[in-house]
Amino acid sequence: MLNSLNSPQREAVKYLDGPLLVLAGAGSGKTRVITQKISYLIDEAGYSAKEIAAITFTNKAAREMQERVGKLMQGKNIKGLTIATFHSLGLQMLRAEAALLGYKPQFSILDSSDSFKILADILATTDKQLLRKTQWQISAWKNAFINADQAKAQADEELTHAAAKVYQLYQQTLKAYQAVDFDDLIKLPVELFEQHESALNKWQRKLQYLLIDEYQDTNACQYKLVKMLTGVRGQFTAVGDDDQAIYG
Template identity: 70%
Template sequence: MSAPLLNPPQRAAIHYLDGPLLVLAGAGSGKTRVITYKIAHLVRQGGIPGRPIAAITFTNKAARGMLERVGKLMTSAEIRGITVSTFHSLGMHILRQEAPHLGYKPQFSILDSYDAGKIIADILNTTSKDEIRKVQSQI
């Protein structure tokens, strides 16, 4: 795969296939480009199917952007099975998949502190923020 927009360390990162690789660099330095080219290289030259490949990021915007870039480099058949998501989305996916083993239904909900506070307020039948916070901290 020709990657003319990459410098030598970036090309080395893409072609490295001997185990895990940490790409650590500042903002705007080409990390996403390296990761997307690396994914294409793993599938095409490394012979690795999409299923064990995961690209995890912090924001939905970054995940969408990475998936879009991967889509421009690879065919839909090559992309099949690749996971590109946020840490939170991946965590939710794993929890839903493993929920039955924990005795939970896969359709469980995760509440933020505001929603949890409203439920606690309803249960305690109070609007006292101090009382609600006290119970939340105990939970």
């Protein structure tokens, strides 16, 4: 199996002594390294499929990886293997641990237009530009793992201060509706793990090895989630291309 890889790819697949960052440009076989490493972890390193999570950035990438792993591991037991986006992994965690955060397991997920409507109600306006700006600002705060109180404290101009107030009301409304927005799917698991060590320990035991694709696109919140899940063991492989780092 490893014969189809070049020397650096083979090295990346076989390295299991701690955190591994693989820098690789487009078309250099990054995804192949992840799929072959999943196979190696199960066949050679004694991991069971349910202890491994591969995290991608889009549903399309997750589906493609699932297919590739399926072909590679034909006839072998890969039941319980997690191949998901950050958001769908976060959703899985929230559904399982919802009660700890005061949500019902069947909470709703709001899309962008739903949250737009809620903001329009809070601000009592139909000014699309203002609403988009506010929506973008709240999303940026969530991605940077900044809550409403911190946003208020950090606000340095009138507009940001107003947005921070709206952020607080927006979160209260979501909670009252038993709903979360897309950014909450990553922000809330991080909050959960910060507040409930038992939940963190449970998920660290459950996901023993993480593989992260397109690592250059992780924002502060996603980075925090990976850091918490890998804990002191640091058993993960991150694959990325720093030339494509859109978040710097």
